[in-house]
Amino acid sequence: MSGEDEYEVGFGYIAESIERATARRAQHYEMYGWKPDGEKMLRILHLPMNTYWHENVRCNDGGYRDFPHTEKGVKKSLQRPCVICAGEIIKPPGKKYGMIERGIALAALRKQSFIEKGGKRIPGAIIDTRTTHTPDGDGQQYVGLLKFANSNFWGNLSGVYARNKTLMDRDFKVKRIGGGYDTYYSFEPQDPIEGLKTKEELEEHYKELLKDKPTIFEWFDEQCSQEYFDQYLKAETPEQEEIMRTTGSVKEKSQTSGTGMPQPEREEEVSHGVQAPRDTSFSSLKEQLKSQMDSYEDDDE
């Protein structure tokens, strides 16, 4: 039939349009961050995925965002020479962007509830935190993204992981300790909750919460995409070019999105380039991360 090849038909096109739709939706995760000595109750929803980043890269809108290093830890179809490593982006004179390894995972925000008993307020169950920012005012369970180093965050869970062979069977009270270079995070494991321990129970419990949201892979793929790089790192006008050549104050943090969700405090910390993992004692967790990453790469078409 004539004209056929003037249209985009077939599964390739469908897959591509789904990918584009996914990309739009994929921007909507906010990062968890902690103020010094702050704490949050979290249910981690899957094992972290190991990824490599350039952080606080100056963008064409004057903001700063993090961009994946596109040569490593990236799905095959998105792998390409890294324009940031190659210095092929417009940047302030002399500026170099270091690369840093981060484990990323989704986590639901939880909280300790309290009950009145005999005139006293005593701790009750740990429950999901709901926002009150949805249009119907009903509130939605909150899920956000953890993006942290193995050296001061994920590595501190290695003992728990070695013992329990999972991180998802219980909540953790996660506390930030210290600041600057000496920041680390402590994890206080909570008692497992009946009915919210197994992978199946967790999936069932968070099915509604996650159904319209991107998976961690979709979110990361979108961050890696050429479209995302172009959107923020291309200068279409002399004004944009000028912005990208200047350094403002790195106060505005990356990855904010207009979801109307409350913004968890983002770590007020600027990245310091490559951070070598200090801890080698969590090999089992690292192996796990690696095998998960490998299976992710295998998933690719």
Ligand SMILES: [Zn+2]
């Ligand atoms: Zn790079």
